[in-house]
Amino acid sequence: MEACLEDILSGARGLLATLHQPFSRRQSVALVFGCTLLGAAAQLLMKTGASTMAGAGLSSFLLNLPLMAGYSLYGLSTLLLVLALRDGELSILYPVIALTYVWVTLLSLFFLRETMNVFKVIGISTIVAGVTVLGRGAKR
DSSP states (O other): OHHHHHHHHHHHHHHHHHHOOOOOHHHHHHHHHHHHHHHHHHHHHHHHHHHTOOOSSHHHHHTOHHHHHHHHHHHHHHHHHHHHHHHSOHHHHHHHTTHHHHHHHHHHHHHSOOOOOHHHHHHHHHHHHHHHHHHHTSOO
């Protein structure tokens, strides 16, 4: 019985290994970039949901559609990020996640009517420059 179970597990591992097609560097970067957009949208939804909460009870959380949508998007973003990091170069992919700050700031300007100041512009410029420099420094 134990040997049979081990054979089944070994076969399943082999099947999963053959089904796994590693992402190219470009695909991994694109997936992480998409995760930054999903993460930013999730944070905007969580902020919107938190701002409209009626109470502090569990039902207030569970029945708050923007909040739950934000959590769901954040979870999806995390799952996709795991897939991207599995095959990619961590030192290149992880700094791309910093772009989430850029998207959150821009989305906040348009949807939450927040204001921009010189410090935010400098911060966003620094993040974009840093991600660009790190991307250029990647081994080809």
